[in-house]
Amino acid sequence: MAGDAKLAVVEAVRTAIVHGEYAPRQRLIETDLCERFGTSRFIARSALQELAGMGLVEFERNKGARVRDIPLTEAIEITEVRMLLEGLMAARAAERVTRSEAARLRGIVTDMRTAVTRSELVRYSELNGRLHAAVRDIAKHTTSDRLLRQLRDQTVRHQFSLALVPGRPAVSLPQHEAIVAAVVARDPAAAEQAMRRHLQSVIEALQSLLGQSAPRGQRRQPAQGARRTPPAEEILAAAAILS
Amino acid sequence: MAGDAKLAVVEAVRTAIVHGEYAPRQRLIETDLCERFGTSRFIARSALQELAGMGLVEFERNKGARVRDIPLTEAIEITEVRMLLEGLMAARAAERVTRSEAARLRGIVTDMRTAVTRSELVRYSELNGRLHAAVRDIAKHTTSDRLLRQLRDQTVRHQFSLALVPGRPAVSLPQHEAIVAAVVARDPAAAEQAMRRHLQSVIEALQSLLGQSAPRGQRRQPAQGARRTPPAEEILAAAAILS
DNA sequence: GCTAGCATTTTCGTTAGCAATACCACGGCA
DNA sequence: TGCCGTGGTATTGCTAACGAAAATGCTAGC
Numbered sequence: 001m002a003g004d005a006k007l008a009v010v011e012a013v014r015t016a017i018v019h020g021e022y023a024p025r026q027r028l029i030e031t032d033l034c035e036r037f038g039t040s041r042f043i044a045r046s047a048l049q050e051l052a053g054m055g056l057v058e059f060e061r062n063k064g065a066r067v068r069d070i071p072l073t074e075a076i077e078i079t080e081v082r083m084l085l086e087g088l089m090a091a092r093a094a095e096r097v098t099r100s101e102a103a104r105l106r107g108i109v110t111d112m113r114t115a116v117t118r119s120e121l122v123r124y125s126e127l128n129g130r131l132h133a134a135v136r137d138i139a140k141h142t143t144s145d146r147l148l149r150q151l152r153d154q155t156v157r158h159q160f161s162l163a164l165v166p167g168r169p170a171v172s173l174p175q176h177e178a179i180v181a182a183v184v185a186r187d188p189a190a191a192e193q194a195m196r197r198h199l200q201s202v203i204e205a206l207q208s209l210l211g212q213s214a215p216r217g218q219r220r221q222p223a224q225g226a227r228r229t230p231p232a233e234e235i236l237a238a239a240a241i242l243s
Numbered sequence: 244m245a246g247d248a249k250l251a252v253v254e255a256v257r258t259a260i261v262h263g264e265y266a267p268r269q270r271l272i273e274t275d276l277c278e279r280f281g282t283s284r285f286i287a288r289s290a291l292q293e294l295a296g297m298g299l300v301e302f303e304r305n306k307g308a309r310v311r312d313i314p315l316t317e318a319i320e321i322t323e324v325r326m327l328l329e330g331l332m333a334a335r336a337a338e339r340v341t342r343s344e345a346a347r348l349r350g351i352v353t354d355m356r357t358a359v360t361r362s363e364l365v366r367y368s369e370l371n372g373r374l375h376a377a378v379r380d381i382a383k384h385t386t387s388d389r390l391l392r393q394l395r396d397q398t399v400r401h402q403f404s405l406a407l408v409p410g411r412p413a414v415s416l417p418q419h420e421a422i423v424a425a426v427v428a429r430d431p432a433a434a435e436q437a438m439r440r441h442l443q444s445v446i447e448a449l450q451s452l453l454g455q456s457a458p459r460g461q462r463r464q465p466a467q468g469a470r471r472t473p474p475a476e477e478i479l480a481a482a483a484i485l486s
Numbered sequence: 487g488c489t490a491g492c493a494t495t496t497t498c499g500t501t502a503g504c505a506a507t508a509c510c511a512c513g514g515c516a
Numbered sequence: 517t518g519c520c521g522t523g524g525t526a527t528t529g530c531t532a533a534c535g536a537a538a539a540t541g542c543t544a545g546c
Contacts, residue, residue: 030497040532042530042532045499049292049296050292053292053295061498062498062499063498063537064497074386077384077385078386080386081331084330088327143320143321143323143394144323147324272526283501284501284502285500286500304507305527305528306509306527307528307529
């Protein structure tokens with residue numbers, strides 16, 4: 001497997017799902033994928049299987065693949081795990097950070113500040129992603145890295161919902177600043193704690209969302225057809241605030 | 244996919260790898276698997292892909308699948324993550340444990356004690372697995388559960404090596420006792436800390452193993468043919484002491 | 487007008503087979 | 517004698533096609 005063709009399809013479908021082009025529980029018909037990505041059914045199938053392994057799609061016997069719907073409760077669980085792993089990453093980064101890496105982190109965070117003052121959410125998003133990637137690079141913990149990637153992919157959608165609650169940017173930026181400060185100060189314990197506090201606040205936000213949005217039993221979505229395609233830009237801005 | 248046929252093959256190959264019937268870096272020829280498990284090549288192929296997703300086998304372009312060799316350094320990383328996740332599980336279990344579940348835990352731990360005094364390692368192994376499974380059941384954290392299963396599968400082999408260092412059973416049992424005590428006392432913080440201490444000692448044991456076993460560059464294994472098939476019993480005993 | 491049952495159609499699960507590629511042994515040449 | 521090129525073999529990567537299951541739509545009966 002792992003033919004480059006398959007890998008390309010996996011990546012394409014992955015970003016499509018993460019960016020919301022495919023809605024949760026939407027069926028992923030193999031032949032559709034074939035014509036969209038110009039490959040054979042076998043490739044599409046393999047790609048879907050790999051995505052299933054990543055937890056992004058699910059199979060049902062004789063009914064094919066659909067985009068996995070991650071319920072809010074599971075998103076909370078995932079964020080709890082993320083809190084632990086990202087905390088570990090932050091601590092590691094604090095232990096190993098070099099001078100040049102520290103400078104890089106500081107540069108990113110000052111850019112974030114200006115982006116926030118100018119209300120440039122997309123720019124902030126990009127910087128945020130770059131910051132976290134930098135922390136992961138510094139930590140060099142491949143196991144956590146791999147797991148975190150999976151977990152992040154699964155929760156992007158809910159981060160989008162969360163971005164709509166007002167006032168979150170105001171709390172997000174100082175938390176990020178605290179994380180970077182601890183890392184560049186080479187204080188592992190403080191870095192871990194800062195990262196945990198950050199994600200703890202995300203968990204609490206998700207829990208409040210849970211309380212208000214699901215008063216009674218599972219309200220099922222239409223389940224087929226992209227019910228809405230939020231622009232990627234919007235999604236990115238959402239991810240910025242919370243990750 | 245997820246045809247029951249494929250699932251059976253996945254499970255069979257998984258246990259074969261975990262029990263050491265397939266050595267690390269041993270090639271997994273598709274046709275061999277076909278005749279061994281009496282399925283078609285397509286099924287074998289799908290199963291291998293799923294196992295690759297679980298991190299147990301790896302693919303190389305045009306060279307097929309082999310059992311992934313988890314280097315000791317990666318095993319340490321994995322155990323670090325396990326420490327966090329199992330700690331979370333323990334805390335959760337302490338929050339949610341019911342009377343009957345607590346009784347069950349206590350029963351298992353007393354059985355463990357007697358098994359140790361009688362030097363019944365296999366029995367201890369079985370009880371140990373049951374204990375951890377019980378904790379996971381009580382915690383009801385499906386995300387951590389899923390991740391932990393993957394991580395455990397990947398490290399069983401190294402736990403085998405570790406079981407050979409003398410004196411470990413003496414430290415393992417009291418640690419388990421402490422964990423159970425904290426859980427039944429409904430003290431989440433203590434349960435988490437006890438579990439972490441336990442896995443921290445495993446990490447330290449692994450690190451000492453690292454220091455003594457790899458004086459110079461990667462010493463590569465013969466790489467094909469099961470170079471040795473340790474009896475499953477031995478493996479289970481090893482897993483007992485450390486997990 | 488509505489429901490139950492049947493036929494059709496879509497889509498998936500599986501098998502068989504072909505083409506491409508890497509590994510291995512052998513022989514020629516320096 | 518040692519090294520490089522070459523051919524054969526084994527194994528994978530992939531395509532095409534077939535059979536089976538489920539969803540859908542239609543017709544007939546109530």
